[in-house]
Amino acid sequence: MIAFGHSKKRDEQKLKEAYFTASQGQLIRARFRQNKSAVVAAWALTIMILMGLFAPFLSPYDPTIAGRDKDYENGPPQIPKFWDENGFSARPFLYTLERERSIQTNFRWVTTENREKRRYVELFVKGWEYSFIDIEWDLPGTAFDVDLKTLTFDRHLFGVSEGGIHLFGTDASGKDIFSRTLHAIFTSLAVGTLGVLISFVLALIIGGVAGYFGGWIDSVLQMITDAIRTVPPIPLFMALAAFMPDEWSSETRFFFIATILGLIGWPTLARRIRTHLLTERSQEYVLAAEMSGASASHIIRRHLLPSFTSYIIVDLMITFPYVVRSETALSFIGLGLTDPVNSLGALMQNVSKADVLLNYQWYFIPVIFFIAFVLAFVFVGDGLRDAADPYSRSGK
Amino acid sequence: MGRFIQFALVRAVMSLFTLLTVSLIVFSLMELVPGNCAERYLAFKNTQGSQITIADIEAEERRLGLDRPFMVRWATWVGNVFVHQDFGDSCILRLDINQLLSDKFWISLGICLAALFVSYLIAIPVGIYSATTKSAVTNNSLRFISYLGLALPNFLLALIIMLFSTVMFGDSLTGLFSKEYRDAAWSLDKFLDFLSRAWLPIFILGWSATAFALQTVRALMLDEVGKLYVTAASARGISGRRLLWGYPARHAMGPVINSLGFDLNRIFNELPVVALILTLTEAGALLIESLARSNDQQLAGAIIFLLTASIVIVNFVTDMMLALMDPRIRKGLIGS
Numbered sequence: 001m002i003a004f005g006h007s008k009k010r011d012e013q014k015l016k017e018a019y020f021t022a023s024q025g026q027l028i029r030a031r032f033r034q035n036k037s038a039v040v041a042a043w044a045l046t047i048m049i050l051m052g053l054f055a056p057f058l059s060p061y062d063p064t065i066a067g068r069d070k071d072y073e074n075g076p077p078q079i080p081k082f083w084d085e086n087g088f089s090a091r092p093f094l095y096t097l098e099r100e101r102s103i104q105t106n107f108r109w110v111t112t113e114n115r116e117k118r119r120y121v122e123l124f125v126k127g128w129e130y131s132f133i134d135i136e137w138d139l140p141g142t143a144f145d146v147d148l149k150t151l152t153f154d155r156h157l158f159g160v161s162e163g164g165i166h167l168f169g170t171d172a173s174g175k176d177i178f179s180r181t182l183h184a185i186f187t188s189l190a191v192g193t194l195g196v197l198i199s200f201v202l203a204l205i206i207g208g209v210a211g212y213f214g215g216w217i218d219s220v221l222q223m224i225t226d227a228i229r230t231v232p233p234i235p236l237f238m239a240l241a242a243f244m245p246d247e248w249s250s251e252t253r254f255f256f257i258a259t260i261l262g263l264i265g266w267p268t269l270a271r272r273i274r275t276h277l278l279t280e281r282s283q284e285y286v287l288a289a290e291m292s293g294a295s296a297s298h299i300i301r302r303h304l305l306p307s308f309t310s311y312i313i314v315d316l317m318i319t320f321p322y323v324v325r326s327e328t329a330l331s332f333i334g335l336g337l338t339d340p341v342n343s344l345g346a347l348m349q350n351v352s353k354a355d356v357l358l359n360y361q362w363y364f365i366p367v368i369f370f371i372a373f374v375l376a377f378v379f380v381g382d383g384l385r386d387a388a389d390p391y392s393r394s395g396k
Numbered sequence: 397m398g399r400f401i402q403f404a405l406v407r408a409v410m411s412l413f414t415l416l417t418v419s420l421i422v423f424s425l426m427e428l429v430p431g432n433c434a435e436r437y438l439a440f441k442n443t444q445g446s447q448i449t450i451a452d453i454e455a456e457e458r459r460l461g462l463d464r465p466f467m468v469r470w471a472t473w474v475g476n477v478f479v480h481q482d483f484g485d486s487c488i489l490r491l492d493i494n495q496l497l498s499d500k501f502w503i504s505l506g507i508c509l510a511a512l513f514v515s516y517l518i519a520i521p522v523g524i525y526s527a528t529t530k531s532a533v534t535n536n537s538l539r540f541i542s543y544l545g546l547a548l549p550n551f552l553l554a555l556i557i558m559l560f561s562t563v564m565f566g567d568s569l570t571g572l573f574s575k576e577y578r579d580a581a582w583s584l585d586k587f588l589d590f591l592s593r594a595w596l597p598i599f600i601l602g603w604s605a606t607a608f609a610l611q612t613v614r615a616l617m618l619d620e621v622g623k624l625y626v627t628a629a630s631a632r633g634i635s636g637r638r639l640l641w642g643y644p645a646r647h648a649m650g651p652v653i654n655s656l657g658f659d660l661n662r663i664f665n666e667l668p669v670v671a672l673i674l675t676l677t678e679a680g681a682l683l684i685e686s687l688a689r690s691n692d693q694q695l696a697g698a699i700i701f702l703l704t705a706s707i708v709i710v711n712f713v714t715d716m717m718l719a720l721m722d723p724r725i726r727k728g729l730i731g732s
Contacts, residue, residue: 374547
């Protein structure tokens with residue numbers, strides 16, 4: 001009994017020691033894990049990011065017009081079955097679709113489902129070719145042209161040997177919505193990452209300098225930031241997009257749009273960093289560091305920025321879906337990314353038509369992914385915020 | 397008091413400077429739009445059957461003053477805007493922009509301000525409650541709803557409401573006026589009719605604004621609630637609503653007021669999409685029309701400038717409010 005008490009005490013001691021000696025990262029991770037919804041969201045997000053990264057491998061069809069299925073336009077989703085009235089099969093199957101046009105069908109194409117002929121889903125089938133690294137830059141001057149294509153594969157996770165398999169159905173030109181959705185997730189991720197990265201670096205430099213030095217430097221930077229911040233980005237960007245020449249390739253358009261979204265996004269974060277720094281720099285610990293002869297950049301980096309990491313994290317996590325949303329809004333108006341680049345916005349543009357709403361509801365599947373994507377991001381951002389805040393009540 | 401006037405004057409000059417910078421940005425952007433007003437006008441004439449030569453275009457450019465250097469044209473434009481509130485003529489429609497825009501711009505601004513007001517009306521109490529409540533269920537569902545406000549695209553929300561209304565009431569709720577009031581002069585009836593339709597764009601614009609405001613309020617409150625002065629106040633026996641509204645909420649309101657201008661900016665962002673989906677006939681729709689379809693740079697520039705100017709004004713007002721509300725700033729400026 002006594003021995004047991006001892007060991008319990010020792011365990012407690014150990015736990016306490018672990019708590020006090022844990023690094024900031026370990027503490028954040030431990031606190032984050034206690035937040036159930038954030039953990040679930042983090043898993044969902046990870047899965048979606050992986051889906052986006054391995055989109056070509058996971059999608060049975062080329063998401064561009066090259067991969068269209070002529071015989072299955074506006075086709076409803078085909079869900080593989082394991083079982084029907086003809087018996088059970090360990091391997092999922094689809095029925096064969098037969099298209100017929102004759103005097104019986106009044107000379108119209110009529111598609112019938114032959115339930116006797118099963119088409120089995122196969123794993124690791126050969127299909128369209130894709131490369132994970134495919135860089136083709138046509139920069140001015142032939143010496144700078146880059147044409148790099150490696151890691152080329154043609155295996156896909158699943159597929160069928162004949163006919164089509166369209167898990168989410170097809171759109172008006174017969175493009176596979178499942179494949180398009182996966183590629184769109186990747187595009188949205190890429191646009192978001194690039195945009196957030198650009199705005200983050202700009203905000204950190206400009207907001208940090210303005211907030212730390214104050215005085216006239218702050219006033220000048222503040223005026224510039226204010227001016228850029230006040231222009232609503234979407235109308236501004238609509239003007240920029242109107243300037244985009246038609247002959248630009250879709251990749252160039254993509255980089256252009258991501259850059260602009262990043263350039264427009266930084267002022268919010270910069271202003272918040274500055275406001276925080278202004279209040280924080282008069283605190284004693286900053287004075288102490290100054291007295292010990294620490295340089296300005298050292299104080300900003302080592303003392304001031306860590307004091308509001310949680311703010312930056314939340315802001316970045318919140319900015320990310322906003323960048324994605326901005327892209328979506330632009331593509332929705334018709335000024336953003338266009339075919340053959342698939343973005344969630346471009347996919348959602350299809351949804352706004354009335355006959356889609358009434359007849360082709362499977363067009364909405366990408367919208368569900370968009371909602372899940374943004375939701376997951378916001379949940380993770382919020383969980384991180386609570387976890388990174390050393391004074392938060394949870395986890396103590 | 398003298399120092400406060402000085403502060404207000406400095407802020408006013410800074411706002412004016414911001415407006416000038418913005419006008420330069422907008423004006424340069426309009427230069428980027430391919431083609432110019434002269435070409436566009438003559439291209440229109442061309443469709444009417446008359447033959448157009450390069451010399452005609454050059455003559456027209458001279459007439460419109462487009463052959464002068466960029467900075468001169470910008471100065472003229474800004475001068476006209478600031479002194480005469482005159483944005484010139486639209487390139488395509490050949491109409492005075494003031495005439496074209498006046499009502500439509502005020503309607504847009506009204507809708508957006510209403511959306512902003514509604515969003516904070518909901519967000520402040522709910523955000524404070526969400527930051528302090530101990531009930532996990534309430535908290536999680538509130539958070540989920542506010543996140544959904546960010547994640548659910550506004551056009552989807554609009555589509556759902558429109559579809560629902562079409563099926564249920566046989567009216568798709570699009571547009572801003574019923575047929576009989578569309579061209580009528582403003583009257584009480586027209587205003588009531590406008591209100592009966594404007595709630596939908598206000599709701600949709602306010603939807604994600606509320607979600608964002610809720611996030612801000614909650615985050616700020618969470619930061620403040622844990623601070624020592626709150627503990628000190630509760631140790632003095634203040635509790636419940638008096639504690640929350642009197643101490644942490646007052647501190648959290650500063651950044652909220654500070655961000656009002658930006659929230660308006662965010663709402664303006666959504667305006668074109670909402671205008672497109674609800675087929676509104678206000679400034680947002682005109683902006684899409686002028687940028688995406690007709691390349692009418694004069695009109696687009698005027699709209700973007702007006703939207704930005706209203707944000708600048710809101711920013712100025714909130715700065716003044718902040719200076720009056722926050723005793724730390726107020727005492728420094730006015731003296732106690």
